[in-house]
Amino acid sequence: MSENIFDSIPEAESAKILERAKARGADEGAAYAGEIFPDEAWELVRRGDAILVDVRTPQELSNVGAVPGAPNVVWAHAPAMTPNPNFVQDLSKEAKPSDNVLLLCRSARRSVSAANVLADAGWPNAFNVLEGFEGSGADGWIARGLPTTLD
Numbered sequence: 001m002s003e004n005i006f007d008s009i010p011e012a013e014s015a016k017i018l019e020r021a022k023a024r025g026a027d028e029g030a031a032y033a034g035e036i037f038p039d040e041a042w043e044l045v046r047r048g049d050a051i052l053v054d055v056r057t058p059q060e061l062s063n064v065g066a067v068p069g070a071p072n073v074v075w076a077h078a079p080a081m082t083p084n085p086n087f088v089q090d091l092s093k094e095a096k097p098s099d100n101v102l103l104l105c106r107s108a109r110r111s112v113s114a115a116n117v118l119a120d121a122g123w124p125n126a127f128n129v130l131e132g133f134e135g136s137g138a139d140g141w142i143a144r145g146l147p148t149t150l151d
Contacts, residue, residue, distance in 0.1 A: 032115035050100035065150035
């Protein structure tokens with residue numbers, strides 16, 4: 001399984017989680033704030049230090065499940081997966097540019113695109129949640145045993 005901050009820091013503080021996520025993003029050359037693992041994301045949300053935003057379609061949420069309490073702001077509309085031209089405006093109803101916004105999709109592809117658009121729009125704290133909700137089967141939100149609406 002991938003490197004995880006909780007393997008080395010048992011009582012990780014939010015600032016340390018964000019610092020590591022920013023370092024991962026910088027290592028990847030990301031234009032957005034950083035790359036965060038699902039369990040790190042959940043820890044920040046649980047502590048009230050970030051807003052997790054699910055960018056999947058409503059159909060995905062109803063078929064596969066969602067993260068309890070996470071707002072859904074669609075990045076691309078099914079079935080053609082047409083980009084949502086109002087994504088930033090829609091997200092502004094759920095979060096502020098100064099918030100730590102953690103973007104989650106199925107496999108961490110759409111969330112990267114969404115994070116890039118937010119960075120370009122002046123949201124300095126937009127993070128991609130690595131592995132996504134479903135991941136590859138061996139990783140991701142579900143495989144890590146994190147809360148879902150299907151629990």
